[in-house]
Amino acid sequence: QVQLVQSGAEEKRPGASVKLSCKASGYTFTNYAIHWVRQAPGQRLEWMGWINGGNANTKYSQNFQGRVTITRDTSASTAYMELSSLRSEDTAVYYCARAYCGGDCSPGGYWGQGTLVTVSS
């Protein structure tokens, strides 16, 4: 069965960077893109960016341009999301989610369990 398993919770100081992982299993990793979506406490889902599992092409939300980098390791079937210059407003649960289809598609039915990132001095 398809699973996305994310790395554990992180606590960071303002100005630091955080790199999260999302290990996929149960499907051919290169056939689907992986999205990263975050949710601040009590707030809506916010799309951050995505990576094509096959050719590694990426697209980032303008809200995070310059601060977010999404990469992937096909040998490990794992996607990574690094967010730099952290500030308190980045405190949120970060989710990875598989695209619904093999092309330009919104997140589908497979989501990671989420990773809580807390940014505090």
Added chain:
Amino acid sequence: QSVLTQPPSASGTPGQRVTISCSGSSSNIGSDYVYWYQQFPRTAPKLLIYRNNQRPSGVPDRFSGSKSGTSASLAISGLRSEDEADYYCAAWDDRLSGPVFGGGTKLTVL
């Protein structure tokens, strides 16, 4: 960044039919599929509707989706207490080359 517009809250009594709206633009809902997600506190979103009106296996047929122009709706019939959750719509945005989400609707079962 464009965001789809949803009512912040909705409510109904058990057995009722409730609809949640989602308004967008020609670059997202008007040109691509709409997805709906259900989210309970402290859990990941769950796909409820894909491609406007399709239900994944396991989703009760009490849930239905529709789309017209640049708007979409999620309908829940035979409302149950376990339907109390947050509901989000999403659609691909051609200008952003990525998905946009609605602000979420908190459904309360009275």
